[in-house]
Structures are given as structure tokens and as C-alpha cells.
Amino acid sequence: MNRSKLVAIITGAISVILAIAYLILVQLLDYRDMKPAPISQFEQAPEIICQFWQIDKTVKL
Template sequence: MTRSKIVAIITGALSLLLAIGYLLLVQLLDFRGEMLPAPVDVVGWLVRDAL
């Protein structure tokens, strides 16, 4: 095989590994459940102290 074919195969394999890793990460984060907003009283306290 020529050098360019080897580089293409390595790049493709790395791309597949990154894609699979990303999908696993998304599934893991999605498995945690529904995202809930921060409590309003805490947000108001932070905004008041910033001013």
C-alpha cells in the first residue's frame, strides 16, 4: 500500500472512533434524565449580587 492509502485508513478509523465516542457520550448524558432549570430564588440572588 502506498503511504496515502495508509493515512486515509488511519484517518477513517480515527473518525469512526470519534463518532462512536460522541454517540456514547450523548447517550450517557441523555440517560441522566430531564434537565431541570435552576431555582428562581438562586438566580435572583446571583443577579442582585452582580449589580
């Protein structure tokens, strides 16, 4: 077996291993228990925006 064929086989094997590892990682991340963010975090955003842009808080965003 010549050297270029051996390099091609090794490269292909590495590619398959990386692809399988990626699929396993995606499956593990997909099965996590995703909880929504607490409501208190959503209420802080307009206040921070008002402070940054110096907007009057009586104005509805």
C-alpha cells in the first residue's frame, strides 16, 4: 500500500470519528432539561435600556 492511500484512509477515519463525536455531542445537548429564564430577568432589560439611553421610564417601550 503506497503512502498516499494510507494517508487518505487515516484522514477518512479521523473525519468519521469527528462526525460521530459531533453527533453524540449534539444529542447530549439536545436532551438537556431546558428551563425558561426567570421572569425577573425579562423585567430588568427595559430598565437597563432606559438607563443606558436615558429614556424617561414613563414611556412604554
